[in-house]
Amino acid sequence: MPRRAPKKPPSALDLSRHLLTLERLPTPLEPASLFPGAAPVELEVGSGKGLFLASASAARPDRNFLGAEIAGGYARLCAAKLARLESVNARIIHGDATFLVRGMLPDACLAGMHVYFPDPWWKARHRKRRVLSETFLRHAARTLVPGGELHVWTDVEEYFDESMDFARATGLFDPPRTEEAAPAEHDLDYRTHFERRTRLAGEPVWRAALARNDRAAGCERVIVPT
Ligand SMILES: C[S@@+](CC[C@H](N)C(=O)[O-])C[C@H]1O[C@@H](n2cnc3c(N)ncnc32)[C@H](O)[C@@H]1O
Numbered sequence: 269m270p271r272r273a274p275k276k277p278p279s280a281l282d283l284s285r286h287l288l289t290l291e292r293l294p295t296p297l298e299p300a301s302l303f304p305g306a307a308p309v310e311l312e313v314g315s316g317k318g319l320f321l322a323s324a325s326a327a328r329p330d331r332n333f334l335g336a337e338i339a340g341g342y343a344r345l346c347a348a349k350l351a352r353l354e355s356v357n358a359r360i361i362h363g364d365a366t367f368l369v370r371g372m373l374p375d376a377c378l379a380g381m382h383v384y385f386p387d388p389w390w391k392a393r394h395r396k397r398r399v400l401s402e403t404f405l406r407h408a409a410r411t412l413v414p415g416g417e418l419h420v421w422t423d424v425e426e427y428f429d430e431s432m433d434f435a436r437a438t439g440l441f442d443p444p445r446t447e448e449a450a451p452a453e454h455d456l457d458y459r460t461h462f463e464r465r466t467r468l469a470g471e472p473v474w475r476a477a478l479a480r481n482d483r484a485a486g487c488e489r490v491i492v493p494t
Contacts, residue, residue, distance in 0.1 A: 273341055274317070274341040274342055274344075274345045275345065276341070276344070277344055277345060277347075277348030277351075278348075281348055281351055281352070282351060283344060283347040283348060283351055285351065285359075286347040286348075286350040286351050286355065286358070286359055286360060287343060287344060287347035287359075287360055287362065288302065288359055288360065288361045288362070289361070289362050289363065290336070290361050290362065290363025290364065290367065290368060290372075291363065293361070293372070295371065295372045296372060296373070296374045297368070297372045297373060297374075298374060298377060299311065299332075299334050299373065299377055299378065300332065300377070302332075302334060302359055303332040303356075303357060303359065304356060305332065305356065305357060307330055307331050307332045307357065308330075308331055308332070308378075308379030308380075308413075309331070309332045309333070309334055309377065309378055309379060310324070310331055310332070310333050310334070310378065310379050310380035310381065310382065311333075311334050311335075311336065311365075311369070311373075311378050311380070311381050311382070311411075312324075312333065312334070312335045312336070312381075312382040312383075312384070313336055313365040313369070313381065313382065313383045313386070313399060314336070314337060314338070314365060314383065314384070314385075314386055314387070314399065315335035315336065315337045315342070315343075315346050315360055316337065316342055316346070316385075316460060316461055316462065317342060317345055317346060317349070317461045318335065318342075318345065318346030318347075318349045318350065318360065319456065319458070319459075319460050319461050319464075320335075320382060320384060320459055320460045321333050321335045321346060321349075321350060321355075321358045321360065322349050322350060322353055322355070322358070323456075324358075325350070325353075325355050325357045325358035326353065326355070328357075329357060331357065331379065331380075332357045332358070332359075333357060333358040333359075334358075334359055334360075334361065335358070335359070335360040335361065336360070336361045336363060336364075336365035336368050337360055337361070337362060337363075337365075338362075338363065338364050338365065340362055343360050343361070343362035344362075346360045347360050365399065366399055366401075366404055369381075369404060369407045369408060369411055370403065370404065370407045373407075373411045374411070375410050375411065376410075376411070376412065376413045376414070377411055377413075378411050378412050378413065378416060379412075379413055379416050380412070380416050380417050380418075380419070381408050381411070381412060381416070381417075381418045381419070382418075382419045383399060383400060383418070383419065383420050383421075384419070384421045384422075384459060384460040384462065384463065385421060385422055385423065385460060385462035385463065385466075386398065386399045386400055386422060386427070387399070388422075388424045388427050398427070400420065400427070400430070400431040400434065401434065402434040402437055402438065405418075405431065405434050405435050405438050405440075405441075406438045406440065409438055409440035409441060409480045409481075410440075412480040413480070414480055414481070414482050415479055415480065416479070416480050417445075417477040417478060417479050417480075418435075418441070418477070418478045418479075418480070419447065419475075419476075419477050420432075420475070420476050420477075420478070421447070421459065421460075421463060421473055421474070421475045421476075422473070422474055423462070423466045423471055423472065423473050423474070424474075425472075425474055428474035428476070432444055432476065435478050439481075439483060440480060440481060440483055441478040441479065441480060441481060442478065442479045442480075442481050444476035444477065444478050445476065445477045445478075445479070446475065446476060447475040447476060447477050448475070449463070449467065449473065449475070452464075452467070
């Protein structure tokens with residue numbers, strides 16, 4: 269989706285503790301190894317400006333939050349937000365989250381996964397770029413602990429329905445649980461920037477949480493195509 273280039277963070281701001289680069293990380297990657305404190309890790313795919321990582325990590329100090337953002341400018345913006353907050357339990361990886369989830373993360377290493385307002389890639393020839401493919405959803409289940417939830421929120425009903433169909437087809441998730449938006453109590457009291465924008469425009473949002481079922485425990489790496 270074409271968007272304005274994000275503002276550059278000031279060069280004096282030290283991003284080294286919050287910004288990671290996918291190519292420099294080992295495979296397999298144990299996400300807990302990226303944090304100083306031992307706590308369950310939740311992954312956000314496509315963090316954008318980082319509102320979710322900033323607010324979730326502040327609200328849940330008992331969890332670690334890892335973001336993955338493919339656009340370098342947004343990854344740096346997000347890292348700058350976390351650096352200013354001096355967050356100890358949130359980090360952002362600059363890189364392709366589909367590669368991370370499909371090829372690098374071991375089984376049952378995530379307590380939760382979040383995909384908010386993924387790019388819809390409207391044109392038929394671009395559809396294959398959608399993050400929420402059936403293969404991705406299979407790996408999302410594989411990398412979640414039993415009972416761990418995948419949260420999918422979008423303003424595109426057709427993409428939502430398609431991803432729920434794909435999730436059902438994997439057989440690795442419980443039926444979706446509808447999530448409700450709480451009323452916003454202040455200007456940034458939204459799950460993400462795109463949720464804020466969509467709700468302020470009065471447009472609908474589709475939201476679901478899918479819990480990994482026990483059958484995913486038998487989801488061997490070798491039978492899951494990357
Ligand atoms: C529409 S924006 C939504 C951003 C944020 N989740 C929100 O709700 O405000 C989608 C984001 O996903 C990122 N993205 C798209 N494909 C990605 C991928 N394969 N890996 C990581 N990030 C990706 C884009 O660069 C963009 O920042």
